[in-house]
Amino acid sequence: TSAPQPRRSQSGIQVVAHRGASEDAPEHTLAAYRKAIEDGADALECDVRLTADGHLVCVHDRRVDRTSNGRGAVSALELADLAALDFGSWKDAPESPDWKDPSLTSVLTLERLLELVSDAGRRVDLAIETKHPTRWAGQVEERLLTLLGRFGLAAPPSPEESPVRIMSFSARSLHRVAAAAPAVPTVYLMQFATPRVRDGRLPAGSRIAGPGIRMVRSHPGVVERLRRAGHAVHVWTVNEPEDVELCVDLGVEAIITNRPGTVLSQLGRS
Numbered sequence: 001t002s003a004p005q006p007r008r009s010q011s012g013i014q015v016v017a018h019r020g021a022s023e024d025a026p027e028h029t030l031a032a033y034r035k036a037i038e039d040g041a042d043a044l045e046c047d048v049r050l051t052a053d054g055h056l057v058c059v060h061d062r063r064v065d066r067t068s069n070g071r072g073a074v075s076a077l078e079l080a081d082l083a084a085l086d087f088g089s090w091k092d093a094p095e096s097p098d099w100k101d102p103s104l105t106s107v108l109t110l111e112r113l114l115e116l117v118s119d120a121g122r123r124v125d126l127a128i129e130t131k132h133p134t135r136w137a138g139q140v141e142e143r144l145l146t147l148l149g150r151f152g153l154a155a156p157p158s159p160e161e162s163p164v165r166i167m168s169f170s171a172r173s174l175h176r177v178a179a180a181a182p183a184v185p186t187v188y189l190m191q192f193a194t195p196r197v198r199d200g201r202l203p204a205g206s207r208i209a210g211p212g213i214r215m216v217r218s219h220p221g222v223v224e225r226l227r228r229a230g231h232a233v234h235v236w237t238v239n240e241p242e243d244v245e246l247c248v249d250l251g252v253e254a255i256i257t258n259r260p261g262t263v264l265s266q267l268g269r270s
């Protein structure tokens with residue numbers, strides 16, 4: 001099967017807001033995602049984890065300690081526990097009153113993020129990363145696809161037309177997604193150029209290659225090989241102007257960045 005070609009921006013590259021506009025606002029909050037949409041991002045990236053009572057929430061770390069005023073593992077807390085926490089005030093030198101507004105900085109469920117995207121007034125894609133899904137033996141993917149189904153997003157007409165894609169460092173997680181929802185694109189995240197990847201091959205069930213920028217810098221030829229093998233390439237986390245330039249030169253399909261507004265202006269799109 002050929003790899004899906006994601007929607008391209010006018011400059012030929014899709015700009016994806018990593019954890020929202022996370023340089024400007026507290027990551028994974030409505031404040032950060034709203035800012036990313038205002039900045040003109042083509043897509044939003046988020047990490048998802050399951051709470052103790054089975055809700056998918058957008059949190060990067062295993063624990064809430066770094067990004068909230070609480071403590072503990074997400075998997076040990078219930079949604080109501082998380083809802084009582086402040087996910088905004090940790091961010092340095094808050095300049096925006098939004099960061100003090102609990103409606104914009106309390107824990108973000110994936111369901112709420114899907115609502116935000118569907119109300120955006122323009123197409124905004126979503127790149128959802130499953131974090132440590134093996135711990136849950138399929139539950140993360142099952143609940144994720146059930147939720148996407150409620151929004152009519154689990155069975156797009158084709159991968160090319162899907163506004164949602166699932167990313168993971170876990171090939172097994174992507175395999176599960178591909179088996180249950182073959183038209184939802186999967187992105188295999190990687191830090192290192194393994195022998196298989198150097199040959200331009202991805203694990204079964206993975207369609208798009210998701211290398212880190214360090215790997216792209218050290219192995220630009222691997223990116224070319226992956227693309228020649230028919231895999232779109234989405235690079236993370238691309239914040240420096242020279243790295244944006246490198247990605248453009250290599251012709252990658254998407255860059256995932258903490259500063260979508262800055263990158264869009266570098267690309268002449270704002």
Ligand code: G3P
Binds near residue numbers: 018060167236237
């Ligand atoms: O977009 C992929 C990238 O987010 C993977 O790394 O640690 O930021 O989730 P991390």
Ligand code: CA
Binds near residue numbers: 045046047129
């Ligand atoms: Ca991520």
